[in-house]
Amino acid sequence: xxxxxxxxxxxxxxxxxxxxxxxxxxxxRVNSTDKFASRSLKFGKNQKIEWTIELRGRSFNIDDITSIxxxxxxxxxxxxxxxxxxxxxxxxxxxxxxxxEMDSLEGSMHFLVESHRCLGRAASHIDKLTVxxxxxxxxxxxxxxxxxxxxxxxxxxxxxxxRIITKSISNNFVKLSEDNSEEVKSWITxxxxxxxxxxxxxxxxxxxxxxxxxxKDFELRIFFLGGEFYSMAxxxxxxxxxxxDFRRYNHKNPNRMVPFDLPEEISAKLKxxxxxxxxxxxxxxxxxxxxxxxxxxxxxxxxxxxxxSMPCNYNLEKKxxxxxxxx
Amino acid sequence: xxxxxxxxxxxxxxxxxxxxxxxxxxxVESDPTARNIAKFAESTFHSTTKYxxxxxxxxxxxxxNHKNEPK
Numbered sequence: 001x002x003x004x005x006x007x008x009x010x011x012x013x014x015x016x017x018x019x020x021x022x023x024x025x026x027x028x029r030v031n032s033t034d035k036f037a038s039r040s041l042k043f044g045k046n047q048k049i050e051w052t053i054e055l056r057g058r059s060f061n062i063d064d065i066t067s068i069x070x071x072x073x074x075x076x077x078x079x080x081x082x083x084x085x086x087x088x089x090x091x092x093x094x095x096x097x098x099x100x101e102m103d104s105l106e107g108s109m110h111f112l113v114e115s116h117r118c119l120g121r122a123a124s125h126i127d128k129l130t131v132x133x134x135x136x137x138x139x140x141x142x143x144x145x146x147x148x149x150x151x152x153x154x155x156x157x158x159x160x161x162x163r164i165i166t167k168s169i170s171n172n173f174v175k176l177s178e179d180n181s182e183e184v185k186s187w188i189t190x191x192x193x194x195x196x197x198x199x200x201x202x203x204x205x206x207x208x209x210x211x212x213x214x215x216k217d218f219e220l221r222i223f224f225l226g227g228e229f230y231s232m233a234x235x236x237x238x239x240x241x242x243x244x245d246f247r248r249y250n251h252k253n254p255n256r257m258v259p260f261d262l263p264e265e266i267s268a269k270l271k272x273x274x275x276x277x278x279x280x281x282x283x284x285x286x287x288x289x290x291x292x293x294x295x296x297x298x299x300x301x302x303x304x305x306x307x308x309s310m311p312c313n314y315n316l317e318k319k320x321x322x323x324x325x326x327x
Numbered sequence: 328x329x330x331x332x333x334x335x336x337x338x339x340x341x342x343x344x345x346x347x348x349x350x351x352x353x354x355v356e357s358d359p360t361a362r363n364i365a366k367f368a369e370s371t372f373h374s375t376t377k378y379x380x381x382x383x384x385x386x387x388x389x390x391x392n393h394k395n396e397p398k
Contacts, residue, residue: 154347168348192351205344208348
C-alpha cells in the first residue's frame with residue numbers, strides 16, 4: 001500500500017492518485033487534518049518490528065506500507081486524552097510531558113516509515129540558510145545574504161548602491177483576512193525589493209533576511225526526482241509584476257515557461273547538494289543573471305511540480321506514481 | 328484573559344520591530360479558475376483517508392481536462 005501524507009486541498013495529490021488508480025496498488029491518503037493512533041509497537045526477539053496504527057477506525061501494520069510519499073505535512077499521532085477531549089483538563093506539567101512522549105513516538109514513526117521506499121521529507125528537515133551554506137560549500141553560486149536586526153546595516157548596503165530584496169527566512173507569511181466581508185482574502189509576503197528605506201528609530205528589528213537583487217536574465221524552477229532534474233526557464237523579468245517574484249502571477253499575460261537543459265557542471269553540483277541534504281525530491285529555485293551566473297536561491301522539499309510538469313510536458317505525475325508503485 | 332486583537336493589513340505593515348518583509352505584505356491576486364478548482368478539491372477531499380474504491384479523483388480530472396486520465 002502506498003501511504004500519502006498530504007493536505008485536504010492539494011490538487012497535485014489528486015493527479016498522482018489518478019495514476020496510482022491506474023495500477024493494482026492500493027493507496028491510503030492521509031491529510032494533515034487526520035490523526036493516527038498508535039496501538040502497539042513491538043521490537044520482537046526475531047528482529048521483526050510490529051507496529052499497529054489506526055486511522056479512522058481502520059487498523060494496519062507498518063509492514064502494509066510498501067512506499068510513502070510525504071507530499072505535505074507530517075504525521076500527527078493522537079492520544080487518548082485528545083480523543084476524549086480531555087487535554088485541557090490536565091495539569092500543565094502533565095500535558096507538557098505527554099506531548100513530549102507523543103513527539104518522541106512521532107519521531108520514531110517518521111524514522112520507521114522513512115526507512116521504507118519514501119519520497120520526500122518533512123519540511124522541518126531543512127532551513128533556507130543552512131541550505132544556502134551547504135550550496136556555497138559545494139561551489140554553487142549564492143546571492144550575497146544578510147540576516148540582520150540592525151536597520152543601519154540595511155541602510156549601509158543601500159548607500160553602497162546595492163539593489164536589495166527581502167524575504168522570509170522560513171516560508172512566506174500567509175494569513176487569511178479577518179474582516180467581516182463575505183469573501184475571505186489571503187495576505188502574503190512575497191520577495192520584495194527594498195527602495196526608499198526609512199529605518200525604525202531606536203528600535204531593534206526582528207531578524208530579517210536581505211539579499212542582493214539579482215539582475216535576472218530568467219529564472220529556473222528545477223524539479224528533482226530519482227536522480228534526474230526536470231528544469232523549466234521562466235521569463236519573468238520583463239513583467240514588472242513578476243520581475244522580483246514570479247509567484248505574483250500575471251494571470252492576464254502569463255510568463256513564458258519553457259523546458260531548459262541544465263549545464264552538466266550545475267547539474268553535478270546540485271546533485272551533490274541534494275545528497276548532502278538527504279533529499280530524493282524537491283523543487284529548486286535558481287536565477288540565471290545577465291552575466292550568466294547560475295545563482296541558487298533555495299530548495300523546497302515539498303515544492304510544486306505541476307507548474308513544471310504541464311508547461312514542459314514532463315509528465316512528472318506519472319513518474320512520481322511509478323516511483324511509488326515501484327514500476 | 329485579554330482577547331487578542333485582530334490584525335488588519337496596515338497593522339501588519341506598521342508593526343514595530345517586525346521582520347522587514349512585513350512592510351510589503353499584500354493581498355493575493357488570485358486566479359479565479361484556480362480558486363474554483365481548489366475549492367472543489369477541498370470540498371471533495373475535506374475528510375479522511377481515501378482507499379481506491381472511494382477515490383474521487385476523476386471528476387477533478389474532467390474539470391481540468393486532464394489528457395492522461397486513467398481508465
